[in-house]
Amino acid sequence: MRTFEDLPPGLTETFGPLTVSKDDILAFAREYDPQPFHVDEIAAKDSFIGTLIASGWHSCSLNMRLLADGLILDSSSMGSPGIEEVKWVKPVRPGDTLRSRMTVLESRISKSRPSLGLVRFHFDMLNQVDETALTQTNWVMFATRDAEPFEGEGRNVLAAAADGLPGSAPEREIPRISANPYFEDLVVGETEELGSYTFTPEDIIGFARQFDPQRFHVDAEAAKNSLFGALCASGWHTASVWMKQMIGHRDRIRAYALSRGERPARLGPSPGFSNLKWLKPVYAGDTITYRSSVTAKRASASRPGWGLVFHHNTGTNQNGEEVFAFDGMVFWERRA
Structure with a gap:
């Protein structure tokens, strides 16, 4: 099992592949994002893209699956406090085969929890012709090698665990x-x-x-x-x-x-x-x-x-x- 110590800055790995079918795209979109260009091939022809494409949230979830299978499920991961930025660069289409290229940008030990480390990643999710479909930057929490059970x-x-990372804006009355x-x-x-x-x-x-x-x-x-x-x-x-x-x-x-x-x-x-x-x-x-x-x-x-x-x-x-x-x-x- 990989721990915080196994993820030094500069480490790069690629996970996948994972092929996305039209049925996959339709199933996710019908449940969470039934906009015409995600659920209706005819209506999609009149959209910005002109063809059926996956929901951006589906693309993020697919990148999560690639990360889970490639790293997280065989690690001491304790979840993520959030995502700094996602850019949907190119749409994911039926039949695309995706890979996720991971780069560790930085890492540090939690100030309040010395048995927990924070690792900042950048991901480029690529399709079968090496076009970037999605980029993502975020922190993930990992237990250290000598951590006691949580x-x-x-x-x-x-x-508590993600101390020092940017917080959220206060809610406003509008x-x-x-x-x-x-x-x-x-x-x-x-x-x-x-x-x-x-x-x-x-x-x-x-x-x-x-x-x-x-x-x-x-x-x-x-x-x-x-x-x-x-x-x-x-x-x-x-x-x-x-x-x-x-x-x-x-x-x-x-x-x-x-x-x-x-x-x-x-x-x-x-x-x-x-x-x-x-x-x-x-x-x-x-x-x-x-x-x-x-x-x-x-x-x-x-x-x-x-x-x-x-x-x-x-x-x-x-x-x-x-x-x-x-x-x-x-x-x-x-x-x-």
């Missing part, structure tokens, strides 16, 4: 977004509640078995002897459910607009995101409420008729604790 520390474990907003209608500082979702043990285990089969995500008994102390959701599951709630919210806006005889404003793809934080574990039975706030916007120079909207997103559990946050961006249709 006992569950509950909801504060991520903040007004609601209008009913059917086009790019021009969006006001910086507006927010919307997207919806709530309760994570069941079956959901947590089902997602993790496919994308992130670490023991604290797939085995309730084994999870008791991890830092988390109980079965908890993969961070990519938490993020994918954010997307699921966002699409549900957009569907409600679309239905409202159509009921009033209006044409709904369209959203395009996202170039990526940054500052993703898994602030507290999401345990079986937790109900997470997701919100999205507009932080900035600008007209697109490359795509007439579209603007680029920047947003800050959060997930809060039933105890009022923020468990998840990230900064994203998306193309948003302008008024004709």
Whole structure:
């Protein structure tokens, strides 16, 4: 089993391959991100890309699976506090064969937990012709070689272990977004509640078995002897459910607009995101409420008729604790 000491700065390895089928793309998108260019080949022809492509959150989850099989499942990994940045460089298409090239950027021992080390990675997920589909930079926690067995520390474990890493912005009180907003209608500082979702043990285990089969995500008994102390959701599951709630919210806006005889404003793809934080574990039975706030916007120079909207997103559990946050961006249709 590889520990913190086995992951020195400069280490580079490549994991994979993993081939993605059309059925894989459709199954993930139908559950978490049913935008037309992910679930409908005919509708995808009218999109920015022109063909069916995988959800960006699916691409992230696939990179997680490559990392899990190549390193994490045979290591002392204790999870990740978040993701610094992801860029979706090229779309993942049906039939693509993916590999993940890992580079260790830096490492250090936790200030508060000397038996725990923090390793900063950069990943380039490549397709079969060596095009970069995704880049990702993030920290992962690993036990040291001489670490004693860990006992569950509950909801504060991520903040306690990842001391010194950037935190999240405080939650803000901001007004609601209008009913059917086009790019021009969006006001910086507006927010919307997207919806709530309760994570069941079956959901947590089902997602993790496919994308992130670490023991604290797939085995309730084994999870008791991890830092988390109980079965908890993969961070990519938490993020994918954010997307699921966002699409549900957009569907409600679309239905409202159509009921009033209006044409709904369209959203395009996202170039990526940054500052993703898994602030507290999401345990079986937790109900997470997701919100999205507009932080900035600008007209697109490359795509007439579209603007680029920047947003800050959060997930809060039933105890009022923020468990998840990230900064994203998306193309948003302008008024004709």
